[in-house]
Structure formats: structure tokens, C-alpha cells
Amino acid sequence: MARTGSRIEAAFARLVAEHRKALIPFITVGDPALATTLPLMHELVKAGADVIELGVPFSDPMADGPVIQRASERALKHGVGLNDVLACVTQFRTTNQITPVVLMGYANPIERMGLDVFADAAVVAGVDGVLVVDYPPEESAALLAAMDSRGIDTIYLLSPTSSAERIKRVAMAARGYVYYVSLKGVTGAGNIDTQEVGRKIAEIKAEVNIPVGVGFGIRDGATARLVSEVADAVVIGSRIIQEIESSTPENVIANVGKLVGSFRSAMDA
Amino acid sequence: MNKRFEAYSFPDATGHFGPYGGIFVAETLQAALLELNLEYAKAQADPAFIAEFQRELKYYVGRPSPIYYAKRLSDELGGAQIYLKREDLNHTGAHKINNTIGQALLARRMGKPRVIAETGAGQHGVASATVAARYGLECVVYMGIDDVRRQAQNVYRMKLLGATVVPVESGSRTLKDALNEAMRDWVTNVESTFYIIGTVAGPHPYPMMVRDFNSVVGKECVVQMPEMIGRQPDAVLACVGGGSNAMGIFFDYIPHGNVRLIGCEAGGEGVETGKHSASLTAGTPGVLHGNRTYLLQDANGQIVDTHSVSAGLDYPGVGPEHAWLKDSGRAEYVAVNDDEALAAFHRLCRTEGIIPALESSHAVAQAMKMAPTMSKHQVLLVNLSGRGDKDMATVAERSGLQFFCRASCQAAAESR
Numbered sequence: 168m169a170r171t172g173s174r175i176e177a178a179f180a181r182l183v184a185e186h187r188k189a190l191i192p193f194i195t196v197g198d199p200a201l202a203t204t205l206p207l208m209h210e211l212v213k214a215g216a217d218v219i220e221l222g223v224p225f226s227d228p229m230a231d232g233p234v235i236q237r238a239s240e241r242a243l244k245h246g247v248g249l250n251d252v253l254a255c256v257t258q259f260r261t262t263n264q265i266t267p268v269v270l271m272g273y274a275n276p277i278e279r280m281g282l283d284v285f286a287d288a289a290v291v292a293g294v295d296g297v298l299v300v301d302y303p304p305e306e307s308a309a310l311l312a313a314m315d316s317r318g319i320d321t322i323y324l325l326s327p328t329s330s331a332e333r334i335k336r337v338a339m340a341a342r343g344y345v346y347y348v349s350l351k352g353v354t355g356a357g358n359i360d361t362q363e364v365g366r367k368i369a370e371i372k373a374e375v376n377i378p379v380g381v382g383f384g385i386r387d388g389a390t391a392r393l394v395s396e397v398a399d400a401v402v403i404g405s406r407i408i409q410e411i412e413s414s415t416p417e418n419v420i421a422n423v424g425k426l427v428g429s430f431r432s433a434m435d436a
Numbered sequence: 437m438n439k440r441f442e443a444y445s446f447p448d449a450t451g452h453f454g455p456y457g458g459i460f461v462a463e464t465l466q467a468a469l470l471e472l473n474l475e476y477a478k479a480q481a482d483p484a485f486i487a488e489f490q491r492e493l494k495y496y497v498g499r500p501s502p503i504y505y506a507k508r509l510s511d512e513l514g515g516a517q518i519y520l521k522r523e524d525l526n527h528t529g530a531h532k533i534n535n536t537i538g539q540a541l542l543a544r545r546m547g548k549p550r551v552i553a554e555t556g557a558g559q560h561g562v563a564s565a566t567v568a569a570r571y572g573l574e575c576v577v578y579m580g581i582d583d584v585r586r587q588a589q590n591v592y593r594m595k596l597l598g599a600t601v602v603p604v605e606s607g608s609r610t611l612k613d614a615l616n617e618a619m620r621d622w623v624t625n626v627e628s629t630f631y632i633i634g635t636v637a638g639p640h641p642y643p644m645m646v647r648d649f650n651s652v653v654g655k656e657c658v659v660q661m662p663e664m665i666g667r668q669p670d671a672v673l674a675c676v677g678g679g680s681n682a683m684g685i686f687f688d689y690i691p692h693g694n695v696r697l698i699g700c701e702a703g704g705e706g707v708e709t710g711k712h713s714a715s716l717t718a719g720t721p722g723v724l725h726g727n728r729t730y731l732l733q734d735a736n737g738q739i740v741d742t743h744s745v746s747a748g749l750d751y752p753g754v755g756p757e758h759a760w761l762k763d764s765g766r767a768e769y770v771a772v773n774d775d776e777a778l779a780a781f782h783r784l785c786r787t788e789g790i791i792p793a794l795e796s797s798h799a800v801a802q803a804m805k806m807a808p809t810m811s812k813h814q815v816l817l818v819n820l821s822g823r824g825d826k827d828m829a830t831v832a833e834r835s836g837l838q839f840f841c842r843a844s845c846q847a848a849a850e851s852r
Binding site: 224225226227228229230232233236237240243246248249250273274275276277278279280300301302303305306323324325326328329330333337348 | 450458459460461462463464466467468470606607608612613616619620623626720721722723724725726731733735736737738739
């Protein structure tokens with residue numbers, strides 16, 4: 168379902184008009200430090216991000232690979248939690264009213280805060296979408312209702328092993344865009360087969376009438392370019408986290424900006 | 437009394453025990469769990485599969501395990517009579533083998549040549565490596581690197597059995613992190629690999645399946661107790677970490693409304709100190725490892741580090757069926773501290789000539805606490821879920837002794 172008037176819908180409409188595909192970088196809030204997250208978000212926008220995915224740190228990120236888990240661990244060392252994530256979005260919105268922000272994380276921190284408390288806080292902060300990795304449609308009717316009633320998009324995953332029946336099921340629940348996990352594995356795993364991705368996305372697009380983004384395993388501009396030919400959006404996660412890991416506090420923002428910019432120019436070329 | 441449990445039929449079709457359980461995993465694992473669910477249902481309906489499982493339990497594990505009347509211990513305590521279900525006499529020395537045989541047979545039936553497992557103390561890892569050797573399957577065991585050091589002997593046992601042990605360095609480097617890592621392996625190698633979960637947790641159908649394979653324990657007791665004493669016991673006690681031995685002995689007693697079911701969690705240094713693993717006693721509901729259940733977590737919903745003298749109970753969650761049995765009032769859960777478990781360990785050694793696992797010692801300790809408050813006509817049945825050979829180094833260390841070959845065992849474990 169496309170939500171009329173949402174920032175996510177507006178962003179994709181703008182891209183369609185410009186014949187471009189969305190670039191969606193992922194960072195974990197609090198990595199490498201809480202104070203870095205806000206300037207990083209602005210830098211991502213400057214470098215060409217169309218949507219920002221903000222990782223909510225969790226102690227047991229079962230669906231993520233070692234790179235994103237390390238980002239979570241660095242953030243948790245500073246005690247960063249869901250409240251800090253929401254505070255980051257609030258601050259971001261004081262100067263940026265346009266770029267959609269999607270929170271990505273696991274069910275437990277949200278359940279601990281309480282579904283309605285979280286939903287109210289998210290809408291006040293200016294969150295546009297929520298992707299809860301371990302909330303498949305079957306287990307997330309309450310989340311979907313809470314988000315729908317507040318105008319926030321609930322984003323769902325699809326994978327290479329999703330059956331036709333599951334694609335239909337996700338299509339019914341999905342709001343904003345669908346996130347296609349391009350390989351069997353965890354985030355940051357090996358390289359993806361772009362032809363196989365194209366075939367599956369065609370199957371998904373037959374059922375889903377909102378944009379389809381692709382993530383997991385996109386590590387360079389050339390792959391991003393190939394993926395953007397078949398998908399509406401390209402999500403870059405682990406590669407950015409690696410850049411953060413190999414940077415110093417002084418050059419981390421510039422380095423990440425340069426990296427994201429390189430993905431942008433490869434996709435737009 | 438308790439009529440409403442006579443037709444107990446949890447989980448429901450979607451894997452829920454009331455509000456608990458379920459399938460809280462990413463889309464990448466949904467197809468694998470659906471396949472497992474279908475294949476398990478088919479296997480359960482196949483008399484040949486059931487017959488082979490039972491044959492293996494009889495000739496390979498050595499079932500049925502006896503119930504032993506701990507007369508000297510009971511007399512000393514001067515109250516209720518204590519009976520021990522001797523799961524420690526199974527092949528590999530614990531109840532864990534009941535489940536790993538069932539799952540390995542299922543893996544073979546599904547044509548998966550590779551099995552993976554997570555392990556804390558190493559008992560489930562050893563049981564998995566054992567059945568993998570028995571059925572000719574490749575076996576990879578994930579184990580937190582801190583546990584690899586603490587349980588060097590079991591690491592070596594797994595290697596002798598042909599398994600590859602992968603030390604896990606992420607997170608808190610213990611059981612929960614080993615489980616995360618095994619899930620990641622599974623999602624990556626799902627076509628060739630069967631994930632043998634060692635406890636009644638994880639996404640559906642695991643809590644049901646692991647319970648079913650372990651329920652042979654309670655099934656035997658329901659027959660054995662009347663043969664021995666002419667009736668069922670007044671209470672059944674078992675230790676609870678993830679809760680597989682407890683579900684194994686509780687399950688067939690659920691409809692027996694007059695039999696109290698008592699789960700004994702690890703109180704560690706005392707629940708009030710925060711250094712414990714008593715999820716049902718001191719935790720709150722949440723979502724971890726694919727199911728909703730009671731968890732030990734902080735105000736931000738992060739899973740906290742746990743503590744127990746017994747590595748096998750050192751887990752921040754608990755099987756969702758226990759969460760439901762607690763809320764519904766059918767079972768009671770108590771916390772037993774490290775010191776109480778150790779005292780029970782020593783006392784059972786001296787009075788009955790049985791060296792219990794530190795995990796099982798928690799249930800023995802609770803029975804020792806309750807027995808003197810009861811009449812001598814009452815009966816407590818304790819699941820002695822495993823033997824204590826693996827705990828020699830831990831107990832010796834707690835007694836101030838260092839005679840064990842820790843250093844050399846550790847060297848053997850770490851040379852790969």
C-alpha cells in the first residue's frame with residue numbers, strides 16, 4: 168500500500184520523475200559514538216541518500232552478520248537504546264523535513280518500551296517507517312495496526328526462499344517499500360547474483376505495488392548499479408559500517424560521505 | 437482439580453502457547469521452518485519413523501531409564517520420600533540424547549547431510565556429535581569461546597566424535613551467542629543443513645519437537661511410579677535452563693492435576709544480586725531466539741549477562757511452554773542458588789553414591805528443601821537429568837582444589 172502524502176512515497180515519486188533509483192544507506196545509531204550519528208545522517212543526505220535506515224542496537228542481532236553486530240556492540244557499550252534513536256530522529260527533523268527515516272531493528276527493544284508508547288514517540292519524532300527483522304507478518308498484526316493508525320509505514324522483508332504464497336502475504340501487509348534480501352545468509356555475506364535477483368524481483372513486482380529495494384551483499388558501485396537496473400532502491404549496510412570501523416573520529420564523516428557518494432555516482436551514471 | 441488441563445493441546449497450529457512461542461524470525465528462515473514443520477508432522481505420522489526412534493532409544497541410549505528410590509537421603513531428611521529418574525544413566529550421560537536422536541533421524545529423513553548445534557556446557561554438543569557419528573552426518577558445533585575454555589573436556593569429546601567445534605567470540609561469548617551464530621549458519625546453508633536445537637526454545641516447531649522427543653522421560657515415569665509405589669508422586673521436580681529435561685518429564689504429567697510440577701531455575705549468587713539465570717522467577721516477557729517468552733533483560737530491552745555455577749542453566753530465556761505453564765498456574769517455578777545446588781551435589785554423592793550434574797543438583801536441592809516439610813507418606817520425583825562427571829573441575833575449584841588437568845585439557849581443546 169502506498170501512503171498518500173508520506174515522505175517515503177514523495178521520495179520515490181520524485182525519483183521516478185527523475186528516472187533515478189533510491190539509494191538507502193544504513194547506519195547503527197551510536198556507532199562509533201552517539202554524537203556522531205546526527206552529523207553522519209546529514210552527511211548521508213549530502214552524499215545522495217534518498218532514505219536513511221537507522222539501526223536500533225540490539226544485544227542479539229540474529230539476522231545480521233559480524234560487521235553489523237559489531238556496530239551494535241559499539242553502540243551498546245555507550246548504553247545507546249531506542250530512546251536515543253528516537254532523540255536522533257527528533258534532532259534530524261529540526262533541519263531536515265524531507266528525507267525519510269526508517270528504523271530497523273529487532274522486536275524486543277520495542278516490546279520492552281511498549282508498542283503504543285513506541286508508536287506515539289516515533290510519530291512525534293518524525294519516523295517514517297519501521298522494519299522489525301524478527302516480526303514477520305504472522306506475528307506483527309499489532310505493530311501494523313499501531314503504525315497504520317499513526318501514518319508510519321511498516322516495512323517487510325522478502326527473500327530468495329519466499330514462496331509465491333508468502334510474497335502474497337507480505338504484499339498485503341507491506342507499506343512504504345519492500346526490502347528484498349538478495350541472498351541466503353546474513354547481512355554482509357558474500358556477493359550477490361544480480362541475474363537471480365532480477366528474476367525474483369520480477370516475481371515480487373507482479374504482486375507488490377509499492378517500490379522494491381534490494382539489500383544484503385551490495386559492496387561496490389558496480390553491483391549497486393546492476394541492482395538498480397532491476398530494483399527501485401539499493402540498500403547499503405555492512406560496507407558503510409566497515410568504513411566507519413576503519414575510520415578515525417576525525418575522518419569518519421568525510422569517509423562515509425565519500426563512500427556513499429561513490430555509490431550515488433555509480434547508480435546515476 | 438485442574439480439570440482444564442486434561443485436554444491440554446498446546447502449541448496451537450501456529451506454534452503459540454497462549455501469548456508465548458511463535459515464529460519470530462526473519463523472512464530468510466521462514467521457508468526452512470515451514471519445511472521442517474511439514475516434515476516433522478509427516479515423520480510423527482509415520483509408524484516406521486516412530487519405531488526406529490524407539491528402537492534407537494532402547495538399544496543405543498539404553499532406555500527405559502530406571503527410577504531409583506533414594507532411601508538413605510529420604511531417611512536422613514525425615515520427610516517425603518525422594519525418587520530419582522535416572523537420565524544420568526543414558527548413553528552420553530544425560531537426557532539430551534533423546535532429542536538429538538530424534539532430530540538426527542529427521543535430518544536423515546529430510547536428506548540433510550550436515551547438522552549444526554549450539555552448546556553451552558557442551559552436553560548438547562556432545563549429544564549432537566554422538567548422533568552425527570552414529571548416522572554418518574557432518575557435524576559443526578557452535579560454542580561461546582568462554583565456554584570452550586570452561587568446558588575443555590567436552591570440547592575434546594566432541595572432537596573425538598568427529599565434530600568441528602567453532603568458538604564464538606561475539607556478544608557475551610556464551611550459549612546465547614552460540615545460538616545466534618548457529619542460526620546464521622543455518623540461514624546461510626539452509627539447503628544442506630539441519631539445525632539441531634538443544635532445548636525447548638527457538639521458533640516453532642522446535643519447542644514442540646524437542647519436548648516431544650524428550651517426553652519419553654515422563655511417559656516412562658507415569659508407568660513406572662504406579663509399579664513402584666502404587667500411585668503417581670505428589671510432585672515432580674526438574675531443573676530449568678532452557679527447560680528441555682523439565683518439559684520432558686512434565687509433559688505427560690500435565691493432565692495429572694494432583695501432581696505438582698516444580699521447575700528449579702538457577703538462582704546463581706541469589707536472585708537479589710542480579711547474578712542468576714532465573715528468567716521465569718525474575719524476568720519479563722519479550723522476544724528472543726525466535727519465540728516470545730520470559731527473558732532477563734534491561735530497561736532498554738537488551739538481553740543481560742546471566743550467571744550460574746552450572747553452564748547448562750546459564751541462559752537468559754526459557755522455553756515458551758514453561759512461560760505458559762507458569763502463567764496458567766499449572767507449574768511452579770523457584771530459584772535455587774549455586775550454594776544450595778553444590779550442597780545437594782555433595783550430599784547425593786555421599787548418601788547415595790550418585791554424582792549428579794550441577795544442573796540436576798538444583799532440582800535435588802529443591803527436593804531436599806521440601807522433603808522435611810512434608811509427611812513421610814508423600815513422594816517427590818526428581819528428574820536426575822545428567823551425571824556430574826563433566827563438573828569435576830568446577831566442583832573441585834569451588835572446593836579450593838586445583839588438581840584437575842585444566843591447562844592440558846584446555847591446550848588439547850584449543851589445538852585445532
